[in-house]
Amino acid sequence: MESSRRIEQDYRARVARAVAAIVADPMAEHRLEDLARLAHFSPFHFHRVYASVAGETVAATVRRVRLALATRLLEAGDQSITQVALAVGYESPQAFTRAFGQFTGQSPRAFQQKMVRAILDVDALPQPDDGIAAPAVRIVEYPTRRLHALRHQGPFSTIPHTHRRLRQHAGTARISARWGASFGEPEGGPGFRYYAALDSPDPWPDVAEVEMLDIPGGCYAAHRLAGPYSQINAAVRALYIRWLPASGYEPDDRPTLEHYLNSPWQVSQAELRTDLLIPIRRTNAA
Template identity: 55%
Template sequence: MNPRQSQALYRERIALAVAAIVREPLADHTLHSLAALAHFSPFHFHRVYLSVTGETVAATIRRVRLAQATRQLVRTEPSVTRIGQDAGYDSPQAFSRAFRQFAGASPLAFRQRLQAGPVVSLETLPALHIHALRHVGPPATIAHTQRRLRLLLGQTPVRARLGLAWGDPEQGEDFVYYAGAELATPLPPTPDVQTLSILPGLYAVHTLTGPYTQIGAAISALYATWLPQSGYEPENRPVLEHYLNSPRDTALAALQTRLMIPVRALGALEGAGA
């Protein structure tokens, strides 16, 4: 087995443990139970997990629970107190403190911001040719796929760092994600990095300020609150995430991400066929 195959096997086995956490974030996940899922010795599992994911098991569990809370806050119910209890916090104060650290705002302020409705513009983008690495594993480990792409590209000049998503991350197998980069100098495809061509078209664009963990909730809010009243409908191109800065040199609360949903005028397809 060559080094690339060995690394892929490590990632696949650790992904089994992460998937178990995502599937049941409130379960009593122990190092022994997760090590068994990943087929590693419990004595070495945590170091392997940390090396592959870049965080501890406890940090993953905490992050997944709080990410789940952001999705619940998109809706008007349940209450903030109940959401905190569902996330495993014994008191509203403890939940509010942890959530503020995670999302840069209190749960109530986060919910109010979502309910106020996102600021959206419409932009027509040209065709895009993206060097991309397909994500393998649950959505919670997307950051690690982005990190792998940076390592694979090395010192190659990058015009834009992107995420490309097809489907809903809540629907498991129907969700496909690529970490992508628009390069100043094209590179030949490799066994890992391939070239994706995205057709030109119209996008609904919202700029999110805050941690990447808010992206899922922000996109859900766009679909739930903006799209039904907009006069537009989704088109069959990927949702794009354009990362304007980087957590390597920017505070989490100051991260900016352009979220771009491909759209067309409502009923345009029927009109074209008439």
């Protein structure tokens, strides 16, 4: 058992080198032979090991990392759709639009317009289309939670790998809720930490890298995001920049939470729903 665990950890560490190379230079050619050499595998075995560890092919990771770069370029708003398409390696806007739609559930133009509106006005953030008129932000109280968690290593674009590994570690344990927890500045930085986390009532297998994460209870500003996970960073930034300063609240040192209400395996990208939870307390002047 211990030997099997060491082999698994070694494989993950070697595959991580390949992922890091892809993330460091998304627009490089990233030939299978070169990545296999970097991970110290033969090309014949590398693609099988990579797919087993990462949950997708090398080509899928390259495509996803490039499209994640495209979301950042579109969010900046200073390049045309054609310019962004060329910048991330697509020969035509049409091919880029198809790939981007599969990645985010919407066209590049719709994504760009939505992100610009989100940054300018938090009330323009996507709302649930359940027919119920609700405020963009609601104040909620959450109890203390103890979650099974796995710390994410690497860029935002590879967070799905961490969630997948955590779910594998759960084995047959029941899962009652899926979470993400971010510590530190929302824009990232040296002290930034992100955890994939699961609420589970059952005992888990003993896995060294899985830790118990205690989330203190308290007051949160909650916004329900409708749409793909690629919109989360811009939506959280809009909440901090546009809603928080005039709210009468200030952030405290609890983690920012993402409560995933469904998953890409259950629904389309456009149907994804995520509660974004900013930890807050009353300002002294309020």
